[in-house]
Amino acid sequence: MPGSTPRSGASFAHRTVAASAAEAIRRKIFDGELKDGEPLRQDVLAAEFGISRTPVREALVQLEAEGLVRIEPHKGAVVAGAALSSIEETFELRELLEPMLLTHSAPHLTEADYRAIDAVLKEYSAELRSQNVRRWGELNTKLHAMLYARAGRPQTQAIVDKLLAASDRFTRLQLLLTDGLERAEQEHAEIARLCRGGAYAAAATALAQHIRAVKEALVALAAKR
Template structure:
């Protein structure tokens, strides 16, 4: 029995840390906290009415996701979105995701297609309503459902991390580069090709889809840098 209290306390800290991380992630992705913004542990602990321990754990989690950098003598700051980072992330996705789709597509069931259809319907609704927060979440779920039968757990874990890291980039791409309608059309076409057994065509479209998102973001950064 004496061991239960430390374990319970540890679990409580992890739960609080997850809630803090989720809220900070939302603010970063939604642009409330800009690149370079300093995240002060004391101020955050006061705001969330928690100790510094779960705040520190939350910041470490966000650092692992690439949203935050923890620097000596400066503490935690919101990471910058760089062209180099965008290029690396989307090049890795373009390499791995078509491979996963090829392995998974023929094993997708009617239940899977029903879920994909539901995601597309909600995606369309959220785009029309401009609910930015849900775009990245639905995009990530859509891709994960497509790849879930690949039976390549390491590659799937890597891609899961890449999709999470790309969440902020995806929202930026959709909202700032006019990619909403194109994403909607291409996602629907991916499902149609997989359902009709045209897996090679689906993989080719997926690769182009990912590469084009990366290109549009890099183009946006280049144009933005010219005007700043």
């Protein structure tokens, strides 16, 4: 097992052990390796990662805040798959919050901002064609964050950031529908274009439709399985 030698390779992607433990557990949950309702024993995880229980505990607390696990005092942590099953709620929230953010942010976006956005869009297209799915999720999050940067609403942005992180896994799924891929690319470009042209209301509407389209595609996909 990978634990005998704690090399500074992939195991040290983060600056603290607790953070990388959180990342590892998160991935296990996303990948379905840990099923819904499954209990997470601290000592087991600690042994598996070759670390002590203290950072494991901190990781679990973090994950609880993200809604991925549920901690009951003195009883332990269990996987809260509910957070995953509620794709609809996540997208419903995004549909509500993101257009609002865009409406407030777009009028204050500078020329430099637009250039940065264009750069991301460009890389985005390139990566899409190269089937680099993981990177795609990162870029998607980055793009949205950039669009909302000038909204002057840090709280809302923090909430949306979490929603985007939660969406990530599903948006990647949706990517596999080949028409979803090109469609998203088009819609993103369209939204950026509308913002640049000053058509803020139209951009917000387009964004809402974009999010709704992804949601419906995912719901349909889930129903088919």
